[in-house]
Amino acid sequence: MIELMVMLALFGPPKLPPIGGRAVPAPVEPAVVVEPQPQPAPTPPPAPATPQPNASPESPSASSAQTVANGAPTDPPGPEVLANGPSSTPPTTPRLSAGSGTPVRSSPSGTRVESASTTLPGLRLVSSDELSQWDRQDAAAARPTAGKRTPALAAAADTTIVRTATPETSDTRPRFVRPPHPPDRSATVVLGYRYFRIQDALGRAQDWHLASIEVTPMRRYVRLNLLTEFGVEGGEAATRGDRADILLMQRLGLGMQYPHVVTPFLEFQGGVGGARIELFGRNDVALLYALGLDVGAQWALGRSVFVHAAVGWIRPTFVWPTRTLSYDRVAFKLGIGF
Numbered sequence: 001m002i003e004l005m006v007m008l009a010l011f012g013p014p015k016l017p018p019i020g021g022r023a024v025p026a027p028v029e030p031a032v033v034v035e036p037q038p039q040p041a042p043t044p045p046p047a048p049a050t051p052q053p054n055a056s057p058e059s060p061s062a063s064s065a066q067t068v069a070n071g072a073p074t075d076p077p078g079p080e081v082l083a084n085g086p087s088s089t090p091p092t093t094p095r096l097s098a099g100s101g102t103p104v105r106s107s108p109s110g111t112r113v114e115s116a117s118t119t120l121p122g123l124r125l126v127s128s129d130e131l132s133q134w135d136r137q138d139a140a141a142a143r144p145t146a147g148k149r150t151p152a153l154a155a156a157a158d159t160t161i162v163r164t165a166t167p168e169t170s171d172t173r174p175r176f177v178r179p180p181h182p183p184d185r186s187a188t189v190v191l192g193y194r195y196f197r198i199q200d201a202l203g204r205a206q207d208w209h210l211a212s213i214e215v216t217p218m219r220r221y222v223r224l225n226l227l228t229e230f231g232v233e234g235g236e237a238a239t240r241g242d243r244a245d246i247l248l249m250q251r252l253g254l255g256m257q258y259p260h261v262v263t264p265f266l267e268f269q270g271g272v273g274g275a276r277i278e279l280f281g282r283n284d285v286a287l288l289y290a291l292g293l294d295v296g297a298q299w300a301l302g303r304s305v306f307v308h309a310a311v312g313w314i315r316p317t318f319v320w321p322t323r324t325l326s327y328d329r330v331a332f333k334l335g336i337g338f
Contacts, residue, residue: 182260186223186298187306187337190214194229196314196331200243200279206235208247214335223265225253229273247288249273255294263298263306275318287319298337306337 194210210231218224232238233245251271257263269292277284296310314331317324 181303183263183300183303184220185259186216186219186257186263186265187308188216188219190216190306190308190335190337192308192333192335194231194331194333196316196329197235198316198327198329200235204236206233206245208232209234210247212333212335214253214337219257220259221256223253223255223257223267225251225255225267225269227251227253227269227271229271243278245275245277247273247275249288249290251290251292253294261300263300265294265296265298265310267294267310268292269294277318277320284320288316289319290314290316292331294331294333296333304338308335308337309333 190213192212192214194212195208197205197207200206208231210229212227212229215226216223217226227250229247229249229251231247231249233243238244249271250273251269253267253269255265255267257265270290272287272289275286275288277286292312292314294310294312296308296312298306298308300306310333312331312333313328315326315328317326
């Protein structure tokens with residue numbers, strides 16, 4: 001037993017043979033296909049260089065440079081491109097070294113194949129005269145012929161541009177699909193009737209009935225009115241035949257409104273006129289001026305017919321040479337507008 005342990009310590013455990021079918025084969029390197037390179041034509045031996053008296057031994061001579069250019073055994077040229085004319089040596093494609101000095105190139109399949117030299121066309125320097133000539137030719141081709149209209153220019157000149165787009169409306173209010181559509185302005189002309197009551201010098205009731213025509217030049221959000229009113233007395237004295245007073249007055253109204261199917265408005269009015277006042281069989285003419293404030297609305301019955309209604313405050317003032325009378329009353333107004 002001791003001898004077996006000594007042998008194992010000296011020689012190690014015995015080596016077992018590999019299991020069949022499970023061994024890993026050695027990696028196989030890809031085959032390298034090398035094409036035979038054509039032998040270059042034999043070149044004549046170079047002429048012996050004539051030593052120059054002033055040349056140093058270390059500096060290279062012109063004959064040595066010519067020897068390198070004629071194919072001396074030097075390293076293959078790189079990818080430099082010579083552009084000194086057709087007489088220059090044609091450039092060659094870069095080559096890879098296979099280790100032993102044989103130039104090869106890689107193929108898409110992974111094998112290495114020897115590459116042959118590819119000759120590129122020579123480049124030629126262009127003079128400034130040729131560049132100037134080319135510029136003149138391009139300018140002449142781009143410039144149209146004088147006195148002639150090409151078909152393209154004639155078609156462009158005879159083309160008529162017609163705008164088919166319509167400008168966007170600035171009114172952002174919602175529009176109704178079904179009629180009636182709300183108007184964007186109030187009535188232009190209103191025929192109206194106004195009524196208010198005062199008292200005469202004897203304390204008797206004096207009713208005034210006024211017929212008016214109202215013209216509105218500004219009738220959207222700002223309201224501007226020109227009113228002409230003609231009134232007659234209809235109170236107790238007038239019905240008994242004692243008196244028949246009349247007045248005529250021109251007024252100006254300024255206010256604001258919001259046009260819609262129902263157009264509410266607020267308007268301040270002021271005007272001046274004259275009145276004939278009959279008292280004890282004598283007719284007197286009085287100066288009349290009035291201030292007022294109307295609050296009302298207009299209802300649109302169609303595109304051009306409106307019903308006008310307002311209630312407000314009126315202050316008429318009658319001025320005689322000897323006295324002045326003023327009244328603060330509530331006034332009502334109805335009318336129809338167009």
